[in-house]
Amino acid sequence: MSGLVARLIAGCARNRVLTLLGVAAGLALGVQAVREIRLDAIPDLSDVQVIVSAEWPGRGPDLVEDQVTTPVSSALLSAPRVRSVRGQSFFGLSLVYVIFEDGTDLYWARSRVLEYMDTAKTHLPEGVTPAIGPDATGVGWVFEYALVDRSGRNDLAELRSLQDWTLRYALASVPGVAEVASVGGFVRQYQVQVDPERLRAYGIPLRDVVEAVRGSNQDAGGGVIEVAEHEQVIRSQGYVKSLGDLENVPLRSDARGAPVLVRDVATVAFGPDVRRGLVELDGEGEAVGGIVVMRWGENALAVIDAVKARIESLRASLPPGVEIVTTYDRSGLIRAAVGTLRRTLLEEMAVVSLVILVFLLHARSALIPILVIPIGISLAFVPMLYQGLNANIMSLGGIAVAIGAMVDAAIIVVENAHRRLESWETSGRPGDRTGVIVGAMQEVGPSIFFALLVITVSFMPIFALTGTEGRLFKPLAFTKTWAMGFAAVLSVTLTPALASLLIRGRIRGEHDNPLNRWLVRGYAPVVRWVVRRRGLVVAGALLLLATAVPPFLELGSEFMPPLNEGTLLYMPTAPPGIAVSEASRVLQLMDRELHTLPEVERVFGKIGRAETPTDPAPLSMVETVVQLAPRERWRPGLTWESLVGELDRKLRYPGMPNLWWMPIQTRTEMLATGVRSQLGVKVFGDDVDQVERVASAVAAALRAVPGTRNAFAERATGAFYLDVRTDRARAARYGVRIEDVNSAVETAVGGLADRRGPRPLRDPGPLRTRLSQRPRCRRQRARSDVEQRAGATARAGGAPLHARAGHDPQRGRQGGRARRGRRRGPRHRRLRRAREAVRRRQRRAPRGHAPRVGRPVRVLRARESAAPARGAGHARAGRAAPLPEHALGRGDGDRPAGRPLLARRRHLAVVRARLRPLGRGLGGTDRAGRARRADGRRDALVSAGGLARAL
Secondary structure, eight states: OHHHHHHHHHHHOOOOHHHHHHHHHHHHHHHHHHSSSBOOOOOOOOOEEEEEEEEEETHHHHIIIIIHHHHHHHHHTTSSTEEEEEHHHHHHHHEEEEEEEEEOOHHHHHHHHHHHHHHTTTTTTTOOEEEEEOOOOOOOEEEEEEEEETTEEEEEHHHHHIIIIIIIHHHHTTTTTTEEEEEEOOOOOEEEEEEEHHHHHHHHOOHHHHHHHHHSOOOEEEEEEEETTEEEEEEEEOOOSSSHHHOEEEEEOTTOEEEEEEHHHHEEEEOOOOOSSEETTTSOEEEEEEEEEEEEEOOOHHHHHHHHHHHHHHHHHHHOOOOOOOOETTHHHHHHHHHHHHHHHHHHHHHHHHHHHHHHHOHHHHHHHHHHHHHHHHHHHHHHHHTOOOOOOHHOOOOOOOHHHHHHHHHHHHHHHHHHHHHHHTTTTTSHHHHHHHHHHHHHHHHHHHHHHHHHHHGGGGGOOOOOHHHHHHHHHHHHHHHHHHEEEHHHHHHHHHHHHHHOOOOOOOOGSSHHHHHHHHHHHHHHHHHHHHHHHHHHHHHHHHHHHHHHHHHHOSOOOOOOOOEEEEOOOOOOOOHHHHHHHHHHHHHHTTTTTEEEEEEEEEEEESSSSOOOOOOOOOEEEEEEOOGGGGGGOOOHHHHHHHHHHHOOBBBBBEEOOOOHHHHHHHHSSSSSSSSOOOOSSSOHHHHHHHHHHHHHHHHTTTTTTTOOOOOEEEEEEEEEOOHHHHHHHHOOOOOHHHHHHHIIIIIIIEEESSTTTTTOOOOEEEOOOOOOHHHHHHHHHHHHHHOOSSSSSSSOOTEEEEEEEEEEEEEEEEEEHHHHHHHOOTTHHHHHHHHHHTTTTTOOOOOOOSOOOOOOOOOOOOOOETTEEEEOOOOOOOOOTTTOOOOSSSOOOOOOOOOHHHHHHHHHHHHHHHHHHHTOOTTTTTOOOOOOOOOOOSSSSOOOOOO
């Protein structure tokens, strides 16, 4: 092998032109790769992930999890190469995250998810259609902006229409953009506000109004006919285009034959859709925001530049008074990070070149190692480009690490050539000068080549890293390996060619250089003393090593060194169940306080979620981007830590603990750990109350730890519910089914949306029908409002809601999480224990009631006043309430106590509901291992064969 390397050195030295042409071609490829390589601040640490989202408007997190999240998660568990499946359930929204194994192609994974979603659709409720999310990652939020109108000519609804129907589509067409998400403002709707008193007066059920409105908002086609040798397409146009079209929709005719129109029983107007997120700018009030999500694998800097160019081209077409304000721009960070490394590389090259020139005292010889550095770095970008690696602080850091070793070979070759030429000069110049140089290079070239190869493979263990660690450190290892590998190749190809071409003229010996003489004169005595007292030197070295052990043990550890992004992310957590109006008020106060500091240039606050599957934020999560002014404009002596401390002291809101991070760091940590802070403690348990107490105690203890700015326990419970519980016996007297009650509640309170119809530019939006709004400032008024509105009519001449059902305020969770298709909670236990407990409770039942225990029924959970906590991806089970003494066997006039129900599936729902408190008291779960929530309102007993009535 050494002979082969020696022959290669000789061939390249004697064929300089061919060697230089080959290197020039490689350099051209390297320069092209440098221009085309993707740029970003840090590596993308996210997994290969596909997001499935499904909307079910108006439904609570419990129902969404049971009916949507669980079926979709279960169906995707069996997909190939799936590592884990995580589900999150919110109000009206289900998000399922499918995590694939490392190395899986993203688009192959998306196609597999689409295939398995076809199976899941058959198990979903009517009207729920799951959709696959954008081909982006959690760190793809590269650009954010806000639409404002300080002139007052356009309101939030008009700004939102401008965002949805102009800007969003214009920016989505930019290459590399996966999605443009809208947030904030008001989505305009045609709203039909039905008056319940007028409905009663005309005897028209609410269902007829809904069907009439839907039937009056549609188009149809009648085929084609031939007229005068021309084909004419028949169209029946009936889409709603104005408020008058809705007002004139006929409902029925009265006794005199006069039509009853929608305007006779309702008010038709424009109104806003339900909001689950809003944004605010600089404490001046609400605005409309847009989030540009970059497609996976794209060049972040190029995408941002293209987006900004498109925005500049759109400014001229904006309505008068409307401004587009940039609220987050990652391009500055990318340029700063890449620029810092570029400057560092240039400084290293300059220092290395200066040292070589000083020690060799031969300018042309110094050019050899100086030229090797940029050529080797350029060639390293070629495999980086085809590997899909991007240029970031980690990958460029690998090149910085390799620079010192890259020039070693060239320096040694040049120095040896100088020594041989010096001997050649003193001996009278026998033979050819080129032959002397080639012989000098062949003498040390093979050894240097293999030494560089050893250094090249020194980072091989890093390639064994997997997961997040591998994605973080592999770019550094790859770039360092490629740089060292090309340096080794250049040491036996380009260096011989340049040496034979440039090493000419007078060559100074080592002793002719004054600096060399001084260094040798100082170094030689030290070496002699060390060799004579080697035992003492070794003992001193060990002692010195021992003194380094205590500091080493005190060193902290961190997954990734912090990167000062120049932008802060303020993330307080609001109490669960906060209303949208209160959230808007608090967010504006926070932003106004932040904007008072001179170091703060822009404040863009967001609470709730944007309309994108990549944002799983509940309404209680605040994400405020704080853009800081350049350091030159800061107050003298103010540091980053002192600024954050001042902001933290300035914003103190009761029940809303502060959290200060940076945008990329936040999303990176949340992707890796699921925790919104650098340190987190997970508390597990079966009893939700105990888990809450322990979590609060842990947070209180951690606040006293030195270096802790804030510690808080996440609250996944505490959302407010107003439950409508149908009394089946009373409803049966009026001939009203559960479906009728549910339809009345859904339509009258929440409203039914009809999203059909043309959507022209700045269209008011979908159509929604519901009963008229009433002011609700107290809980009693809220209950009365639901009662009056939902009880208007389920059928013509139906009874009020309070005659058929009861309603009761409850506390519950604001969202849910699941993993691998099931909720996380206590382990599965045998149901035999539950049956024995049932028998024990039967003995305490009132005399004359003897319910039987039949086949086991799965023990499920339901809501209770203290709902289970859902923290860190796990479900927390609740505590069952004690069994009321009247729960078993109490009868009424409609049905005798203890009357058995038919053992059918539709009755098992009642059985499950009454077993929930008992199941939670025993810690039982269903057969799938999913812990359900406990219902603290009533208890009941249970059997498919005999059920004591407790309703």
